[in-house]
Amino acid sequence: MAASKPVATVEKTVEKTVSKVAEGAKKVAEEVTESPKPDLNKVVLLQAFGWDSCDKGGWYKIVKEKIPDIKAAGVTHVWLPPPSQSxxxxxxxxxxxxxLQSLYGSQEELKELLAALKEAGLVPVADIVINHRCADAQDENGVWNNYRDDVSHTGEKIDWGQWAITGDDPEFNGTGNPDTGDDYGPAPDLDHLNEDLRSHLKDWLMHLKDGIGYEGWRFDFVKGYGPGFVKEYVLDTVGEGTFNVGEYWVDLRWNGSDLDYNQNDARQTIVNWIDGTGGASSAFDFPTKGILQEAVKNCQYWRLRDENNKPPGVIGYWPERCVTFIDNHDTGSTQQHWPFPDSHVDLGYAYLFTHPGNPTIFWDHYFDHGHREVIDQLIQLRNRAGITAGSKIEILVADHDFYVARINDNVTVKLGPRYDMGDLLPKEEEGWKFALGGTDFGIWEKTA
Structure with a gap:
């Protein structure tokens, strides 16, 4: 069946507020001509924490001790947990x-970690939570909506009042503008339409960059405020050409307990968000995680090809701006909200590292759950083969128990329990050699 081309749109409220938001708001995503700089096409991101890392005692020191291993593995960027008091x-x-005194460590320990990462040639990325902010004091009605700022710092004070909270937040009696995204129930939503608030947030981001040592941002809960603001926060702080990524946890479409085959609405939603940032930020590919997970759990590898013979996640629309993953601190770890099957974690990484998009490694998988050796081999293979976020992919077959794809004409990956590949088995006389394999996956690379 024919599929409509992905079209990106930018919310009107944000267009009116943030200058120079991409005027091509309705351009076709597959026709986007802007491409990231070469180094941003070769990102290997490590999420350097899990849900309970805050309880380990001295987490910043633990990560610092692992820097030689992280560097040797081929990681390029290191995503660290939210740094502020919480x-x-x-x-x-x-x-x-x-x-910046948190359960992960002290401000000085954080600065030492970031300096050590940069000395090793690794890019530290901060987890930025600016959709909402918890207040320090109650108003006359007992509502928590007044803020203190007890730490001496450069830039404007952030001892805000009710003006900083969106006027339509149902719980916190804010007097600001209407929200430009979804409401976040547990804490007051911030009014990003307020120019003073945005200026104060940018002061803080510049402090994290120049005073502490971060070089990129991972934006939490970006469905809570307009994407044009993310563009502003990136361009006015770390600047163009840096790696930034947004968490847009989009709802997939289900039919009862069965995941629908067509997830175009979900991936289009993420494409729209990326386009709304003017390409200043990538986004995590939640559709790829969900589709791959269901394919593996239920032996439904037919899911891994869309109606246009492309990957069915956001990597099938805009791979250069996708950050792929199989688990994070929310979906896996001790929370287990939406975990990838334990028995096929290696297969999941085999898919990520042989396919377009920029792959993410989860700390728990690499350092705690015994997947380090396979992940190391996959990173080496990706680098040898020259696979990047925008690499060409040809899906040769996607059946219920069998998936085969060829990437860059020099890597073939097979997923699924079917053993007999028939004519699709890469032939040694044509220059192919077996690179590595595991439970229900195998990878070949072409050496001549």
């Missing part, structure tokens, strides 16, 4: 943003 242990309910 109501929640993990950092996702931040309060006083400039207070």
């Amino acid at each position: 109501v929640s242990r993990q950092g996702y309910l931040p309060g006083q943003l400039y207070n």
